[in-house]
Amino acid sequence: MGPGPRTAVPHGGLMASRQSxxxxxxxxxxxTVSALVTRDPDPAQPPxxxxxxxxxxxxxxxxxxxxxxxxxxxxxxxxxxxxxxxGAVVVERxxxxxxxxxxGQLHPVLNYASALLASGSTDPKPISVSRRSLAGAPRGTPxxxxxxxxxxxxxxxLLGAPWTVCSNQVRQPDGTSHAQSSLLVGARPATAHPLAxxxxxxxxxxxxxxxxxxxxxxxxxxDDQRIVHDAIGVHEDxxxxxxxxxxxxxxxxxxxxxxxxxxxGPSKVxxxxxxxxxxxxxxxxxxxxxVALADGLAQISQLQANLMASAGSVAHDQPPSWLAxxxxxxxxxxxxxxxxxxxxxxxxxxxxxxxxxAVCAVFSDASGLPEIAVNAAPPAVGAAAVTGSQSPTSAVxxxxxxxxxxxGAVVLAVPSPDATTGTLCLVTDLAVAFPVASTDALATLxxxxxxPPRLPDAVVALLQxxxxxxxxxxxxxxxxx
Numbered sequence: 001m002g003p004g005p006r007t008a009v010p011h012g013g014l015m016a017s018r019q020s021x022x023x024x025x026x027x028x029x030x031x032t033v034s035a036l037v038t039r040d041p042d043p044a045q046p047p048x049x050x051x052x053x054x055x056x057x058x059x060x061x062x063x064x065x066x067x068x069x070x071x072x073x074x075x076x077x078x079x080x081x082x083x084x085x086x087g088a089v090v091v092e093r094x095x096x097x098x099x100x101x102x103x104g105q106l107h108p109v110l111n112y113a114s115a116l117l118a119s120g121s122t123d124p125k126p127i128s129v130s131r132r133s134l135a136g137a138p139r140g141t142p143x144x145x146x147x148x149x150x151x152x153x154x155x156x157x158l159l160g161a162p163w164t165v166c167s168n169q170v171r172q173p174d175g176t177s178h179a180q181s182s183l184l185v186g187a188r189p190a191t192a193h194p195l196a197x198x199x200x201x202x203x204x205x206x207x208x209x210x211x212x213x214x215x216x217x218x219x220x221x222x223d224d225q226r227i228v229h230d231a232i233g234v235h236e237d238x239x240x241x242x243x244x245x246x247x248x249x250x251x252x253x254x255x256x257x258x259x260x261x262x263x264x265g266p267s268k269v270x271x272x273x274x275x276x277x278x279x280x281x282x283x284x285x286x287x288x289x290x291v292a293l294a295d296g297l298a299q300i301s302q303l304q305a306n307l308m309a310s311a312g313s314v315a316h317d318q319p320p321s322w323l324a325x326x327x328x329x330x331x332x333x334x335x336x337x338x339x340x341x342x343x344x345x346x347x348x349x350x351x352x353x354x355x356x357x358a359v360c361a362v363f364s365d366a367s368g369l370p371e372i373a374v375n376a377a378p379p380a381v382g383a384a385a386v387t388g389s390q391s392p393t394s395a396v397x398x399x400x401x402x403x404x405x406x407x408g409a410v411v412l413a414v415p416s417p418d419a420t421t422g423t424l425c426l427v428t429d430l431a432v433a434f435p436v437a438s439t440d441a442l443a444t445l446x447x448x449x450x451x452p453p454r455l456p457d458a459v460v461a462l463l464q465x466x467x468x469x470x471x472x473x474x475x476x477x478x479x480x481x
Contacts, residue, residue: 110144117474153408159186224257296327385431
């Protein structure tokens with residue numbers, strides 16, 4: 001840098017300007033510092049230039065870090081207030097505890113379902129909030145329904161029909177075996193053989209036997225078991241032990257046993273007494289069977305004729321010409337209900353392939369008439385819920401209930417196929433059915449618009465029953481036990 005302008009002084013000398021004096025001072029100071037630090041008064045690069053840059057950069061990083069910490073603190077460490085909205089469902093991030101924000105207070109709730117019901121929202125969106133953010137909120141009375149579910153399946157994970165009830169033999173360590181029932185929610189058995197229209201199955205529970213045919217069960221009275229076995233050709237190894245839960249969901253038909261003929265004594269049919277049988281074979285028609293009643297002949301089925309023969313009734317083979325002149329009775333023998341009536345001909349009794357295979361009833365709708373399947377692979381009950389076999393009210397439950405993890409169901413349990421009302425139930429993967437008070441309550445649980453399938457209430461009754469899920473009950477003070 002060149003010398004600055006000069007000012008004339010007395011005696012003909014020149015005096016330096018203030019700027020030149022300042023530059024000279026700075027230059028002298030710099031040489032002195034350099035000599036002390038580097039032992040060189042004229043180094044190629046002045047000392048502390050890099051140090052100054054580092055200090056400046058460090059200062060800027062510190063300022064940015066402090067700003068980030070401040071913003072984080074506002075959001076996380078006590079500054080988050082976005083959850084303070086009426087009806088908000090809040091989940092404490094650290095513990096998973098549930099709350100609902102009502103009337104300016106944060107109410108602890110017993111479970112997740114209670115929180116949703118208490119919120120009243122049809123589009124519940126739980127908010128995860130830190131414990132510190134909740135610390136200063138005014139607390140209200142604990143609310144909720146004891147025993148309501150704490151986990152709910154997503155709407156897209158709900159299971160529909162079919163539901164299947166199975167029974168299979170389970171061996172015990174001591175070598176004995178017993179019939180175990182299973183309920184499969186939203187599933188059917190694997191490798192099963194559906195009973196054909198002409199096939200039947202004989203099952204036994206305790207000392208009582210039933211014939212299962214045409215999706216109905218027909219009780220065989222203990223005193224008539226030999227008669228029935230002879231009439232339809234049942235072998236000793238064919239009756240299958242069955243769980244009571246399976247039989248409870250199959251609609252009953254009439255009893256299958258000896259044929260009850262009204263009256264005794266002589267008949268208007270010549271040469272026959274009341275209760276005698278007549279068999280007439282007509283070309284083009286086949287064999288027709290009749291029983292003599294007091295006022296004439298009543299036609300009976302081949303199965304009824306076999307039952308009467310097994311019971312020892314007198315038989316008469318007659319030509320078609322004899323039939324044409326005999327009086328006909330105004331009475332009938334057996335059931336007149338075409339649905340619950342016995343088959344006309346003896347069915348073919350199915351022999352199970354293996355005692356360990358399952359007998360199942362598959363329900364696809366509320367008709368109450370399931371598809372009966374035999375020789376099914378036993379359900380894999382490793383992950384099944386164990387019910388205890390009986391409810392607190394002594395109702396029979398399925399021994400095992402299989403609901404896929406993370407899944408559930410919403411169903412309408414109806415008492416009959418033509419019922420216009422029923423019980424709306426939410427089923428969780430813990431195998432508990434919770435009655436839902438209304439469609440509004442169902443919507444607050446996150447299932448708005450779900451169309452529940454109709455199923456027989458006898459099937460849904462095989463599940464353990466939970467408390468009613470009701471919005472008013474969810475907002476009531478919790479009764480802690």
